Amino acid sequence: MTKIGFMSDLHLDSNQFGAFERQTLQHLLQEQGLEHLHIAGDLSNDFYGISLPFIRELEQVLPVSFNLGNHDMLGLSESEIAATDFQVQQFGQTKLISFSGWYDYSFVPEKSKEEHLRTKNNFWFDRRLQRDLDDSAITQQLVQRLDALLTSLQGPLIAALHFVPHRDFLYDHPYFQRFNAFLGSQTFHQVFQKHGVQEAVFGHLHHRHQSRKIDGIRYHMRPLGYIREWELTRTFFEDFPQYRISQHYRLHKRYNAVKDLPEFQDYKKKHLAAELRDALTVIEVQ
Template sequence: MRLLTFSDLHVDHNSAALKADLIDHIAAYIRETAPDLVVVAGDMAGGSERCIRAIDAIERATGIPLAYIPGNHSVWTINKETDSWHEYEQLRAHRSSLIDRPILLPDDWVLIGDMGWYDYSFETERTREQVIKDRNLMWRDSVLARFGQDDDELCGRMVDKFAALLDRYRDKKIIFVNHFIPYLDYAPVSTHNKVWNMIRPFMGSSRIGDLLDASPQVRHVIFGHVHYRYGTRMRGDQQVICNPLGYVKEWRTQDPMTEIKNSASWIEI
């Protein structure tokens, strides 16, 4: 069985930048490579409705199922009358969602996942108060991701869900997917980029990484969010995939098919 993985496709933002529908290019690549399942680790688009429209369009154009977990953009609330839990539940209810619906795969494999979140555990110098001040000044989640609880509490809720899933499938071989970085070495301090250093606390959580490191049944880990293509690496016995498409302005070329191909990763079981 062949799984094709992506993250951070941002089809709304990128289609506007290209003045062309990025979904057409994504679907063309999927049809060409013919995976058994497509897995997207968050940020298909901004808000649940756009994500669902994009997922539906890709599945219609390819005939291949897609499994999805939200990213932070996925739960943004453009409509002030709703909150991010509404966006999360809209995505959870969609047929593509991995939230509370692991996918059993052949040969004792299982695909599990959920959104994840961040808890400032990647911060090494500033106080929590300073981090929160910077978040409110420059991080769009502070306005558009409205869960009614602080980031540490939300992240803890996700970690608890992950722990329960990992325990439930302790006798399986697990492919784990969330949107956020679980390992500090994927969010290093920069010697020249002050903005990056300010947003590092919002990249992920070491609590998620610690949980994965303590779970030998996890064989593959998929995430994105960082918009830097680390590709596929080994972490002990685990294969780690962080290979986001990111924004057009971050691409090395201006050719969508080249960038889609370069941001595609594969798992064969």
């Protein structure tokens, strides 16, 4: 048996991963007895300056593979992005296929392309990226490459990508539903189903879900996300209710109010390993 770990959305820069955070993660990976780690995107907003050096550091502990997320793509050319896509690694009889993924607005079909572009250009991180094709064309190209690759492979298959491959994982809050257009595409699920993919791991949407099986594919979504979204940040306010603020529902405001407190820093150190463990998916293959 080979134990493969999967993580995503570490956002090293926003989460200010320093020596303590890195050492805690390395100890966790060793403690879990992993033989390989795959990172499914969004390590940072600086691929060469932060993401890649972090990967090289982890490789001193165990073998690491990765696919890009949209944040990792900032400043990269289309050829640099494409060079990381559709890697295939073999563990016994099982093959791990990794690629970034993208979106085609199909999760929100009731709005026009023009409406989606206005929302994207006003609010979404990806307005900062320079892609050669429009979003639907990028997704269509990726789906075609994925279909061709999976057609050529035999044996048990695991897929890792950054973007959301099935609508069951979308935002259900009315305010956020407009952003579902930029989360992924159901076409990835359709290709997985066509080729009998057994397991799929992804991130992008910063909510952790219990693993679930859909159409024979077991999906895993346990992104780390931003520290303001972490479970330890939520429970800090339960254990220290004196620091609750009037706009407690605004995650960035409540986090900014306590992030420099000694009590919060101590709490984070005490609970960080559990937070990282909760964001780790482990799949055992033969």
